[in-house]
Amino acid sequence: xxxxxxxxxxxxxxxxxxxxxxxxxxxxxxxxxxxxxxxxxxxxxxxxxxxxxxxxxxxxxxxxxxxxxxxxxxxxxxxxxxxxxxxxxxxxxxxxxxxxxxxxxxxxxxxxxxxxxxxxxxxxxxxxxxxxxxxxxxxxxxxxxxxxxxxxxxxxxxxxxxxxxxxxxxxxxxxxxxxxxxxxxxxxxxxxxxxxxxxxxxxxxxxxxxxxxxxxxxxxxxxxxxxxxxxxxxxxxxxxxxxxxxxxxxxxxxxxxxxxxxxxxxxxxxxxxxxxxxxxxxxxxxxxxxxxxxxxxxxxxxxxxxxxxxxxxxxxxxxxxxxxxxxxxxxxxxxxxxxxxxxxxxxxxxxxxxxxxxxxxxxxxxxxxxxxxxxxxxxxxxxxxxxxxxxxxxxxxxxxxxxxxxxxxxxxxxxxxxxxxxxxxxxxxxxxxxxxxxxxxxxxxxxxxxxxxxxxxxxxxxxxxxxxxxxxxxxxxxxxxxxxxxxxxxxxxxxxxxxxxxxxxxxxxxxxxxxxxxxxxxxxxxxxxxxxxxxxxxxxxxxxxxxxxxxxxxxxxxxxxxxxxxxxxxxxxxxxxxxxxxxxxxxxxxxxxxxxxxxxx
Ligand code: GLC
Numbered sequence: 001x002x003x004x005x006x007x008x009x010x011x012x013x014x015x016x017x018x019x020x021x022x023x024x025x026x027x028x029x030x031x032x033x034x035x036x037x038x039x040x041x042x043x044x045x046x047x048x049x050x051x052x053x054x055x056x057x058x059x060x061x062x063x064x065x066x067x068x069x070x071x072x073x074x075x076x077x078x079x080x081x082x083x084x085x086x087x088x089x090x091x092x093x094x095x096x097x098x099x100x101x102x103x104x105x106x107x108x109x110x111x112x113x114x115x116x117x118x119x120x121x122x123x124x125x126x127x128x129x130x131x132x133x134x135x136x137x138x139x140x141x142x143x144x145x146x147x148x149x150x151x152x153x154x155x156x157x158x159x160x161x162x163x164x165x166x167x168x169x170x171x172x173x174x175x176x177x178x179x180x181x182x183x184x185x186x187x188x189x190x191x192x193x194x195x196x197x198x199x200x201x202x203x204x205x206x207x208x209x210x211x212x213x214x215x216x217x218x219x220x221x222x223x224x225x226x227x228x229x230x231x232x233x234x235x236x237x238x239x240x241x242x243x244x245x246x247x248x249x250x251x252x253x254x255x256x257x258x259x260x261x262x263x264x265x266x267x268x269x270x271x272x273x274x275x276x277x278x279x280x281x282x283x284x285x286x287x288x289x290x291x292x293x294x295x296x297x298x299x300x301x302x303x304x305x306x307x308x309x310x311x312x313x314x315x316x317x318x319x320x321x322x323x324x325x326x327x328x329x330x331x332x333x334x335x336x337x338x339x340x341x342x343x344x345x346x347x348x349x350x351x352x353x354x355x356x357x358x359x360x361x362x363x364x365x366x367x368x369x370x371x372x373x374x375x376x377x378x379x380x381x382x383x384x385x386x387x388x389x390x391x392x393x394x395x396x397x398x399x400x401x402x403x404x405x406x407x408x409x410x411x412x413x414x415x416x417x418x419x420x421x422x423x424x425x426x427x428x429x430x431x432x433x434x435x436x437x438x439x440x441x442x443x444x445x446x447x448x449x450x451x452x453x454x455x456x457x458x459x460x461x462x463x464x465x466x467x468x469x470x471x472x473x474x475x476x477x478x479x480x481x482x483x484x485x486x487x488x489x490x491x492x493x494x495x496x497x498x499x500x501x502x503x504x505x506x507x508x509x510x511x512x513x514x515x516x517x518x519x520x521x522x523x524x525x526x527x528x529x530x531x532x533x534x535x536x537x538x539x540x541x542x543x544x545x546x547x548x549x550x551x552x553x554x555x556x557x558x559x560x561x562x563x564x565x566x567x568x569x570x571x572x573x574x575x576x577x578x579x580x581x582x583x584x585x586x587x588x589x590x591x592x593x594x595x596x597x598x599x600x601x
Contacts, residue, residue, distance in 0.1 A: 111558070114515065114554075115519070116515055116518065116519040116550070117550075117551060117554060119519055120519075120523070120547040120548075120550055120551050121551065123142070123523065123542060123544075123547050124138065124162060124165065124544065124547055124548055124551065126142060127139050127142055127162070127542075127544045128174065129154055129208055130208070131177070131181065131208050131222055131224065132222055134173070134177050135173060135174040135177060136154065136174065136177045136178055136181055136208070137154030137159050137162075137174070137177075137178050137206075138154060138158070138159055138162040138544045138548070139151065139152050139153065139154060139544060140152070140153060140154075140155050140158050140205070140540075140543065140544055140545070141525065141540035141541070141542055141543045141544060142542040142544070143540040143541045143542050143543070145541065146540055146541075150205060150207075150227065150231070150232070151540055152207065153205035153206060153207045153227065154178075154205060154206055154207070155204060155205040156182060156202055156203065156204065156205065156238070156240075156241040156244055156245060157204075157238075157240055157241065157244050157296075157297060158205075158489075158544060158545040159178060159545075160244050160247070160248055160545075161489060161492050161545050161548035161549045161551075161552045162544060162545065162548040163175045163178060163248055163251075163252075164251065164492070164548075164552045164555075164565075164566070165548050165551040165552045165555065167251065167252060167255040167256070167565070168255070168552070168555045168556075168559065168562060169555070172252070172255065172256045172258075175248070175252050176252065176256075176258070176261065178248075179245070179248065179249055179252060179261070179267075180261075180267075181224060182202060182203070182206070182245060183245075183266060183267060183270045184224070185202070185203050185206055185224060185226040186200060186201070186202055186242075186270055186273060186274075187199055187200065187201040187202075187203075187228055198237075198277050199273060199276075199277065200242065200270075200273030200274050200275075200276055200277035201228055201237065201238075201241070201242065201277060202238065202241035202242040202245050202274065203226035203227050203228045203238065203241060204227055204228065204229060204232055204236075204238035204241055204299070205226070205227050205232075206224050206225060206226040206227065207224075207225045207227075208222050208223070208224060208225075209222065209223050209224075209225050210222055211223055232299065233299075233300065234294055234299070234300055234301065236292065236293070236294035236295060236299050236300070237291075237292065237295055238295065238296075238299070239289070239291045239295040239296060239311055240295065240296040240297065240310070240311060240314050242274035242277070242278075242318070243274070243278075243311075243314040243315055243317070243318035244314065244318075245270075245274065246271060246274060246318040246321050246322050246325075247314070247317055247318055247321050247566065249261075249262055249267070249271070249321070249325065250262070250321035250324060250325060250565075251565040251566055253325070254564070254565040255562075255565055262325045263327065268325075268326065268327075271322050271325060271326065272326075272335060274318070274322075275318075275319070275322055275335065275338075275339070278315060278318075279338050279339075279342060286307060286349060287342055287345035287346040287348075287349050288307040288311075288312045288315075288346060288349055288350070288406075289307065289311050289312060289315045290306065290307060291305065291306075291307075291308065291311050292305050293305035295308075295311060296308065296310045296311055296314070296418075297310060297418055297456075298310070298456065298457075298482045300470075300473060300475070300476060300482060301469070301470055301471050301473065301476075302457075302461075302469065302470060302476060302482050302483065303405075303412065303461070303469035303470070304404065304405060304412075304416075306405050306406075306407045306410075307405055307406055307407065308404060308405050308416070308419070309350075309354060309402050309403070309404050309405065309416050309419030309420070309423070310416055310418045310419040310422070311419075312346065312350055312354075312419065312423075312428070313418070313419045313420075313422035313423040313425075313426060313428050314422060315346070316343065316346055316347065316350075316423070316426050316428040317422060317425065317426035317428070317568065319339050319342060319343050319346075320343065320426060320427075320568040320571075321568075322339060323336065323339050323340070323343070326339075340574065340577070341577075343571075343574050344574045344575070344577045346428070347428055347574060347575070348575075350402060350423065350428055350429070351428075351429060351430055351433065353379070353380070353406055354402040354403050354406055355400060355401075355402060355403075355429075355433060356395070356400055356401065356402075356403055356411075356413070357395065357399065357400025357401075357436060358395050358396070358397055358400070360400070361387060361391065361392070361395055364378075364382060364384060364387060364411075365384050365387060366384070367382060367383075367384050369381055369382075369383055369384075380406060380407070380408055380409065380410075380411070381408060381409045382409060382410075382411055383409065386409075386410070386411060386413075387413070388413055390459055391413050394444070394447075396439075396440065396443045396444065398436075398439050398440075398443060399436050399437070399438075399439035399440030399441075399442075399443050399444075400433065400436040400437065400440060401415050401420050401436075401437050401440050402419060402420050402423055402429065402433075402437070403415075404416045404419070404457065414457050414458065414459065415440075415448070415455075415457060415458045416456070416457045417448070417454045417455060417456060417457065417458075417487075417490050417493075417494070418456070418490060418493060420437050421437075421490070421493040421494055421496070421497045422493060422497075423437075424437060424438070424497040424500060424501065425493065425496050425497055425500060425566060425567050425568075426567070426568050427567075427568045427569055427570045427571065430570070431570055434497070434500070434501055435501060437497075438497065438498065438501055438503055438506060441494075441506070442506060444458075446531075447459075449486075449510060449513065449532075450486070450530075450531040450532045450533075451486075451513070451517075451527070451531050451532040451533050452486040452488060452513070452514060452517065452527040452532035452533075453486065453488060453490065453491050453494060453510040453511075453513060453514055454486060454487060454488075454490040454491065454494055454510070455484060455485075455486055455487075455532070456482055456484070456485055456486070456487045456490065456526070457482070457483070457484060458484060459484060460478040460479045460480075460483045460484025460530075461476075461478065461483055461484075462478045466478055466483065470483060475537075475538055477537075479528055479529050479530050480526075480528040480536060480537055481526055481528075481536060481537070481538070481539075484530070485526040485527060485528055485532075485536055486526060486527040486528075486532030487525075487526045487527075488514050488518060488523075488524070488526075488527075488546045488549060488550065489543075489545040489546050489548075489549035490549070491507075491510060491511060491514055491549045491550060491553045492548075492549040492550075492552040492553045492556070493549075494507055494510055494553075495507040495510070495511065495552070495553040495556050495557060496556060496563050496566055496567065499556060499557070499560045499563040500563055500567045504557055504560055507553065507556075507557060508557060510553075511550070511553050511554065511557065514550060514553075515550070518546065518547070518550060521535050521541075522541040522542060523541060523542050523543055523546045523547045523550075524536060524539040524540070524541055524543060524546065525539040525540045525541075525543035525546060526539045527539070
């Protein structure tokens with residue numbers, strides 16, 4: 001606690017000033033001055049696009065304000081003050097919502113709320129955390145039977161489904177507050193065991209604390225206390241937080257039409273600090289982001305260090321979203337160029353090297369190894385014996401997926417749901433690959449969904465693999481928690497992907513399945529066993545993102561046109577560009593041009 005209060009104080013002493021709208025002198029503060037000065041460390045991009053077309057961010061039709069889409073007329077009321085609910089909440093409450101209003105996104109299909117929905121809304125409202133009298137986020141879980149640990153905190157990633165549910169319901173204030181306050185928490189200083197979390201890092205979570213005012217025990221003041229990993233179990237740095245923040249910022253703009261928020265200098269600075277952190281050169285030569293183990297939803301050791309798919313999919317999505325939100329001008333052309341280069345290279349890399357289906361596995365099975373040349377087919381020197389025995393039997397004729405990770409001489413063949421689903425949502429995959437991933441989910445329903453959607457990864461690590469890779473983690477035993485457990489929160493991401501691909505029926509099937517148990521089981525965090533039959537060994541009950549994920553799925557299915565607040569379309573312009581600079585060189589061939597694979601089409 002003492003250390004917590006000391007940090008902001010030090011900042012005041014160093015001459016930082018606060019943004020007046022945030023209450024309390026102990027609020028996290030950020031410096032004034034040139035908002036973009038921090039970007040000077042961004043290394044200039046090496047080549048690449050010969051010119052940045054004016055208005056690049058509008059290439060995607062999704063960059064258009066939501067209000068122009070006829071479907072959204074009932075949602076974004078032009079010229080209405082921001083945060084004005086688009087419905088009469090009082091009337092809606094009187095309508096039997098149990099203290100809960102009807103969704104703004106009422107959709108074409110009007111129907112009665114299910115009992116589960118009513119319960120979930122009232123639990124979601126109970127999970128709301130306030131700061132200085134205003135709603136700011138939701139706690140991770142409200143389980144009266146367990147020690148809270150850090151589940152009484154607002155996690156950035158956990159809040160996203162809550163935020164989408166609130167946005168779709170017309171309650172935008174909480175999301176706006178969340179976006180602005182977390183921006184204040186963005187890292188400016190060293191905090192983790194005297195090491196820097198990296199300027200621009202967003203915390204994994206934060207807590208509202210009451211601290212005595214000026215040493216008095218009578219008056220208290222609220223402060224926001226962020227955790228960048230310095231208290232987190234395993235001290236893991238949350239790489240995904242900033243990416244989710246950018247994704248949510250764009251969704252907020254699309255739903256509310258409040259584009260002024262994303263245009264604010266401090267918000268633009270926040271976007272750029274996150275991008276700066278991700279785009280900075282290091283030793284790595286791949287376009288994918290290099291991270292430590294446990295840097296995302298799976299926040300414990302699970303052998304996902306390196307270039308895990310989840311981070312790559314969120315990174316791609318955040319770059320697409322950021323590109324829409326950064327105004328095009330002289331001051332931004334370098335960053336926009338850097339974004340485009342990275343998007344282009346990253347999509348090629350993932351589509352080409354992470355993709356597996358029956359045909360590709362057969363190719364790997366026949367790989368030659370130890371190839372030394374620019375033209376190597378087996379670029380990462382994958383030894384065919386690495387193909388796990390389960391995979392050879394498991395991979396269906398129809399369908400494929402993106403593997404979990406790729407490193408020199410190592411392919412992690414486990415299927416990670418979030419990364420695959422978000423790769424569909426963000427158009428990191430080709431449309432055909434997206435289709436094939438959903439085919440696989442359908443074909444392997446009994447393995448990936450079974451009794452509860454959705455397996456976080458498949459299959460589980462067992463025996464020696466579990467011992468060595470998880471470090472004998474008793475929470476991550478086979479088919480439990482992160483190690484092959486089933487996480488109902490993933491339902492909303494599955495729903496989004498299904499809607500995007502025109503297959504809402506598949507999502508309906510999953511939602512119906514979840515509905516059978518979630519309320520009876522008290523909204524657990526996760527389920528265990530190969531078929532997802534048991535409530536997880538150490539699962540929290542009343543886990544907020546479980547119920548918010550369910551509500552969001554329901555609302556999206558009722559209003560499928562709303563999916564576009566989170567999805568991105570295929571951007572053909574990006575595929576046109578070859579950024580490696582080797583296109584014309586006779587000595588070295590661009591691997592992308594040399595690639596025989598058809599995954600780019
Ligand atoms: C667990 C999950 C993490 C989540 C947190 C709070 O640590 O692994 O993804 O954010 O709980 O719910």
